[in-house]
Amino acid sequence: MKIAIFTDTFYPDINGVARTLKRFSNYLDAQHISFKIFAPDLESGEYVSSHVHRFKSLSFFLYPECRLAFPNLLNIKAELQKFEPDLIHVATPFNIGLCGVYFAKKLNIPLVGSYHTDFDHYLHYYDLQFLSKILWKYMNWFHRSCEKLFVPSNETLEQLKQHGFTNLEIWPRGVECQVFHPFYDKKAVRKQYAVSKKYLLTYVGRLAPEKDVRTLLAVAKSLPPELNENIHWLVIGGGPLREELEKEAPINMRFTGYLKEDQLAEVYSASDLFVFPSPTETFGNVVLEALASGTPVIGANAGGVKNIIKPGINGYLCKPGHIQEFAEVIVKLLSNDGLRKQMGWEGRNYALTQKWDKIFEKLLWHYAAVIKELELEKYA
Structure with a gap:
């Protein structure tokens, strides 16, 4: 052929x-x-x-x-x-x-x-x-x-x-589960990106209007202060909104630009949660990569992401643009280490079948x- x-x-x-x-x-x-x-x-x-x-x-x-x-x-x-x-x-x-x-x-x-x-x-x-x-x-x-x-x-x-x-x-x-997996040296990754907070939350994707990244910023700013002071955000990717978003972002949010695949895999692995508010995905490759890395995903209940995230099993789906709902789920998962780890392993098991x-x-x-x-x- x-x-x-x-x-x-x-x-x-x-x-x-x-x-x-x-x-x-x-x-x-x-x-x-x-x-x-x-x-x-x-x-x-x-x-x-x-x-x-x-x-x-x-x-x-x-x-x-x-x-x-x-x-x-x-x-x-x-x-x-x-x-x-x-x-x-x-x-x-x-x-x-x-x-x-x-x-x-x-x-x-x-x-x-x-x-x-x-x-x-x-x-x-x-x-x-x-x-x-x-x-x-x-x-x-x-x-x-x-x-x-x-x-x-x-x-x-x-x-x-x-x-x-x-x-x-x-x-x-x-997804390449030999590349995206939970077994990287998490302490080394946290040191590389100067993550000293207890929790690492990550977004990966184009920084553009259709990814609804403004909701991401709004969610980060709406979390309870006592929890927020223990969170470090990494925003990975580039796009037309990057400069504007960096100016508006809270002080605990760092923008890395694009990362190579192996660097990206390391960050997924070290993350406690992957937050992805985009409602326009026909599939959601980054969602599957995060799951393969043993990281639960909080995504928008829209597009192809709905076919990957199993609510309550490997993550949660929130109404697109609903800041409070995203924030509540983040609080819930960061407050329950056992549930978060269980979801991470369920995500990994699902990714292994793909x-x-x-x-x-x-x-x-x-x-x-x-x-x-x-x-x-x-x-x-």
């Missing part, structure tokens, strides 16, 4: 789509499956691979980490004809994704897609709700020629069904089924 992947974000970009596709490409490499990735170039020029074909690009205003490329159509056509893929997978609905759809039709190559980002929900956080109908029309048009459309969670599948999408399949996310290899094997099975079905139709 030869696979061509068209995406507007790829490693070393730091987001869920790029990280998932990088893990998938690592898996394909290990299985000796031929693949080629068409993606935007990077300002830094880092990470050069013979598997990745890059194009000039500019940052997308709504999501600077995602770049709008200016692909050379003749170049793409020549690459595809040389590579002769059995299937094209479009992972994003921007310029490079459009090229994937176009050449799948033009060269008669089976086409599948994946839906990763809830852009409609994002519109609310940028006062662009008036674009919602146009966005859904475009998304329907873009994906309608896909033989399969892979979505990361049941929540997203139901949302797309309501908007008339068909041929939907669940493609969940896994293996990337099995997830990618199933995806390849779907690929093969699409290819076979279209071949049968040719000879029918």
Whole structure:
């Protein structure tokens, strides 16, 4: 099987789509499956691979980490004809994704897609709700020629069904439990980040409106003073709101910027709680990483996060934006060491069942089924 992947974000970009596709490409490499990735170039020029074909690009205003490329159509056509893929997978609905759809039709190559980002929900956080109908029309048009459309969670599948999408399949996310685990040297981690307080609470994610990070700050400020003086917050990630948030943040909150995977895993492991107020996740990779690290998660009762957190077992779900509810759950868990540790182990046990290899094997099975079905139709 030869696979061509068209995406507007790829490693070393730091987001869920790029990280998932990088893990998938690592898996394909290990299985000796031929693949080629068409993606935007990077300002830094880092990470050069013979598997990745890059194009000039500019940052997308709504999501600077995602770049709008200016692909050379003749170049793409020549690459595809040389590579002769059995299937094209479009992972994003921007310029490079459009090229994937176009050449799948033009060269008669089976086409599948994946839906990763809830852009409609994002519109609310940028006062662009008036674009919602146009966005859904475009998304329907873009994906309608896909033989399969892979979505990361049941929540997203139901949302797309309501908007008339068909041929939907669940493609969940896994976690590397050998990397994300509870067994790091917690004292060393606390020393590295100058954590002297009794409790370490962590947030990991983009610092942008759609992640509802303002709720995080409000929750941190609303905790009882006698508890608050024993809490150290680490906010990990970057984004357009970082500078503003740092100015507004309480004195016990430190912003680290982006961390490498091994550093991130260490911080998860040393954390007492992971607090994640984002209501716009189609899955929630960071939630699964925290659980794999033995850290209970307090998340928003919305999006794909609802399919990962089992309330009262490995964490709690709170009404999106409900500051008091988030604060009450934090107080409850920090006041009960036994419950918190039990939830941590339940989270770890759940994460151990979410293996990337099995997830990618199933995806390849779907690929093969699409290819076979279209071949049968040719000879029918």
